[in-house]
Amino acid sequence: MPHRSTIVLIVLLIAGSTATAAPLAILPKDVVYDAAIPTPRSYLGFEIGERHIQHHQLVGYLRQLASVSDRVTVEEYARSHGRRPLIMLTITAVKNHQEIESIRKRHLRLADPARSAKVAIKPLPAVINMGYSVHGNEPSGGNVAPLVAYYLAAATGEQHQALLDNVVVLMDPCLNPDGFERFAHWANNHRGAVPNPDPNHREHREPWPSGRTNYYWFDLNRDWLPAQHPESQGRLAMYHRWKPNVVLDFHEMGTDATYFFQPGVPARNNPLTPSRTFKLTRQFARHHAAALDGIGSLYYTEERFDDFYMGKGSTYPDLHGSVGILFEQASSRGHLQESVNGPVSFPFTIRNQFLTSMSSLQATLELRESLLDHKRTFYQDALALARASRVKAHVVAAPHDPARLHRFLEILARHQIQSYRLAQRLRIEDQTFEANEAFVIPTEQPEFRFLEDLFARRTEFNENIFYDVSAWTLALAFQLQSAELTDIPAKTMLGQVFSGHRFPRQIGSFNKTDLAYAIDWRGYYAPKTLHQLLADDVNVRVASEPFDFVTGPEQVQHFEHGTLLVPLGIQPEKRAKIVRILRDAGRDGVAVHATTTGLTPNGIDLGSSSFQRVPKPKLLLVTGGSSYEAGEVWHLLDQRLSIPVTLVADRQLSRVDLTDYSAVILVSGSYDAMSSTGVAKLSRFVETGGSIIATGTSIEWLDKNKIVETAFRGKVAESAVDEASTPPLRRPYAAADVDAALRLVRGSIFETRVDHTHPVGYGYAPQATLPVFRNNRVFLEPSQNAYSTPVVYEAHPLLAGYVSAENLATIAGSASVVVVQRGQGRAILIAENPNLRAFWYGTNRLFLNSLFFGPLVRNP
Ligand SMILES: [Zn+2]
Known part of the structure; x- marks a missing residue:
């Protein structure tokens, strides 16, 4: 059945098949372009969409644009782990550039309730941040950025001038340079002279790890909250230097999909986001719809994606008085790929992103005053909410571990939340906080909403389905001692503001007579x-x-x-x-x-x-399972602790002599690419005295392959088909997906208790409780050996997040960590992920203890 979008696609494909005509056709034709501005083609030697632009080419072109156009400036705001520059373009009218600092300062004042009332909104431009390709293998974003920048720099005419006069564009052309480059390299190197749309073709099948993630395989679109990577740290600093009114976040999804733009699922909005944000997003949506209708592209809204977890690029702005908008384009993942909607070409994906980039600019221009007013009202309301809040301050401490507390406070500071050193000893109920060792975080601050969300311990939700995690309580992730103050903290209680500059050193004294x-x-x-x-x-x-x-x-x-x-x-x-x-x-x-x-x-x-x-460690991490979790281990050891770890692919393990290694680490995942020789080697390794450290679902793989046999607790069937003999209650066919989602454990926080006398528990306080993060259904029975379950779930363990009643009952009293002795060696099985997203400082210790002290464990 001929469809309008298919016709457009065919036209595009015909155009795309010749090297010359192609994708500049994406640019509006009824506009006169300044001939002095270089086109992407003139710099790159190929049209956008013809090949995948490499990161250095992208940066090179945009720098050239900035050197030629007086509408464009460029600055480098960070370097990725792979040493690639992250840049931000500022694009606006020349007259705005001349007073850009004044515009920025007036704009920032809107976020300061003490001074915002006097800011004149009428003459103030709106600020839009356009962010592309935070996921590196979603390349239409990073490839459309040069076209959008060219258009903004080169287009002439009254309408365009009105846009430049009233809008300041902050363009982040590639949020994830390392992943973007990984993917571009793959796609460019496996394309043929003849485009091959077969999804099985190598070009469309990236190897492990995909280009989605950054250098250490982290999802940067989850790092806006923990901000543990240089990309996010630079980005947050840039964000708060401007606090833009609109933030665009361009992504891709499966090849068979169409196009998505926000608003997302209304019931899954973060509860602290004001309803006006959602209304403004809807107003933007009308512009996107008109643009895509214009070429007959299919799209959808208010389904599947949401704005709940505030560490995502489209949600973070919502909690900062901006409007964050997520875009998802069906991916060509390569240059051309078949789909249920017909062939999806790379230029086609770029074209859609171009159109919604343009519709966003138009909407920003149209809604300028509402957006500026929204910013002001948002922060005024935040202060009013703070004043009405029961909690007036949070007090936090990490006894005997000032470094961990410092890292926690650094995160708050990155989000512009102020903390003060506790100036006097404080007792709150049964807890004591020592002067100078604890910090006070008053809630009456402009960033009240974000602060509240960081400390929130929600266990009830509008809807129990989550695109990502359901809990991220930062103080629990850092295993902090914390308490709430319900009185406004007295001035005498507040010492110096935390600035982040002075790391808490410990001064030791070293003498010749020391023994x-x-x-x-x-x-x-x-x-x-x-x-x-x-x-x-x-x-x-x-x-x-x-x-x-x-x-x-x-x-x-x-x-x-x-x-x-x-x-x-x-x-x-x-x-x-x-x-x-x-x-x-x-x-x-x-x-x-x-x-x-x-x-x-x-x-x-x-x-x-x-x-x-303590034996000298030699660590081996098997790769091929979850790239996130493997990357978290690699990052923790390599970046944070300067400990080398050997990464070996599962399919190559059979070729490695394991005798020299002290520990083999397996993270969640299935290692089915490992040959039977590899499996036998791993078995022998444990048998002869080695230590296996296994986390999450890899425990099931070890059990299935009889390397380490484990007692699991009964699971509630994840599929809708129950294996019990009595037929289950009839349910509507259409409810099956939702029912299945409700049975997932989707990122919740639970309380466990640690045996601090066990090597795995070393460093935790006697009888310490430890919050753990769980996003799987690996439920372990405590060991039959009375001494071999160093960490166990409490009887009522839920601290924050969603879990079904059945799963909660299974988790209560189950084991978090079990040591299984086998032959001369042992496996340390950790049911959860102790290294989640590099901000679970509290459980990192469990993992590190296992690496260093695992070889010392003997089951009594
Ligand atoms: Zn994405």
Whole structure:
């Protein structure tokens, strides 16, 4: 059946088949273009859409544009892990450029309720941030950016001038340079001279890991909240320098889809987003619809996608007085691919993104005053909400681990939330917070809504279906001690504002007479210190019993299980090296204490066999499962702790000699590409004394392959078909998808209890409770061995997020971590993901303990 969109597509394909005519046809034809402005083709030597633009070409062209056009300036705001520049173009009328700082400042004042009333909105341009290709293998975004920039710089005429006069465009042409480049490389290198639309063709099938993610395989469209990557850190700084009125977020989805633009599912909006945001989004939608109707492109709205998790590019702005809009284009994933809608060509995908880029600009121009007023009202309302809020301040601390607290406060600061050092000792109910060690975060701040969302512990929702996670309570992820103040904090309580500049160092003292050093394992960066010592062949021991330690005349310090001990007498030749590493440890916030005697007043003496020597680790991470989780491990070890890890693909494991490795890490996923030789090798590795550290669903794979047998708790069937003998209650056919979604565990936070005397629990406080993040249905039975379940779920474990009653009942009392002994070795099975998105600082320790101390575990 001939359809208008198919006809347009055919026309495009015909145009696209010749090298010359092609995609510049995307640009409006009824416009005169300034001949002095270079076209993308003149710079690149090919038309946009003909090949995938490489990142350096994209940056090169846009820099040239900025050097030629006085409407365009460019600045680099960050470098990716792969050292690629992230740039921002500012495009507006020349007269606006001349007073750009004044425009920016007036605009920012709208977000300051104390000063916003006086800002004149009539003469103020609106600010729109156009963000492309945060997912690198969704390339129509990064490829349309040069066309949009060219159009804005080169188009002439009255209408266009009105746009430039009234709108400041901040264009982020590629939010994820490393992933974008990975994909461009793949697509360009597997295209033939003749376009091959067969979905099975190599060009359309990326290898592991896909270009979606960044260098360490993180989804940057989840990192707006934790902001653990340079791309997001730079972007947030840029965001808050402007606080734009509109933020566009261009994506792609499956090839068989059509086009989506927001609003998303209304019931799944973040509850702290004001309804006006949704209304404004709807007004934008009318413009997008008209633009796509104009070429007969199919599209949909208010389905599937939502604005709930505030760490996404289209949701973050909604909670900052902006309007964030998500666009999703069916992907050609390559140059041309068949779909249920006919062949999808790369130029076609670019064309749709061009049209909605244009409709967004038009809508911004039209809604300028409403958008500016929305910003002002949003922040005025925020303050009113804060004043009405029961909670007047949050108090947080991380006893004995100032580094972890610092990293938490850094996140708040990136979101423009102010924290103050606690100036006096404070008791709230049964909790004590020490002066100078805790921080106070008053709720009466302009960013009240975001702050509330960071601390929220929701367990009830409008709708129990989530596109992403259902909980992200930051204080729980950091395992902080926290309390709420219901009175406005007194001025005397508030010390210095946290600025982020001064990292909490620990000053150790090092003397010739020192006999041994104790390293406090509670410091977040202590594993980095331990690794450096072991890499230098220093003899390091770990205490399996508590002890006291004479640190000076009449000075005694208490140490718990897991404290590290570095005896100097048995390795005098290493003294200088050791002292150098331990001074570095202080810079990382790790406390080091010296003693001059091996005799302790209480507990084990320094020569006791309860100090076990820690073996030098050699770590292997099997890749091929979840690239996110593998990337989280790699990032944690490599970036944060400077610990090397060998990455080996599952299908290549059979070729690796495992005898030298101390631990093999498997993250969630199925490793079916591993040959039977690889599986046998892994079995032998454990049998002969190796440690397997397995997280999430990889535990099921290990069990299925009989490498580590595990007792699972019964699962509620995930599919709608129940295997029970009695027929289930009849349900409407159309409800099947929703019913299945309700049975998922979709990113919720639960409370567990840690055995701090177990090597896996070292560094946690005695009887500590530990919030864990779970997004799977791997339910483990506690071990039959009484000593081998170091972490177990509480009886009423739900802290935040959605979970069905059946799943909650299964989780209660189940094991979070189980150690399974096999032969000379063992597997440490962690049911959840302890390293989620690089901000679960609280559970990182469980994982790191398993790596370093796993080899010491013997099931009693
Ligand atoms: Zn995407």
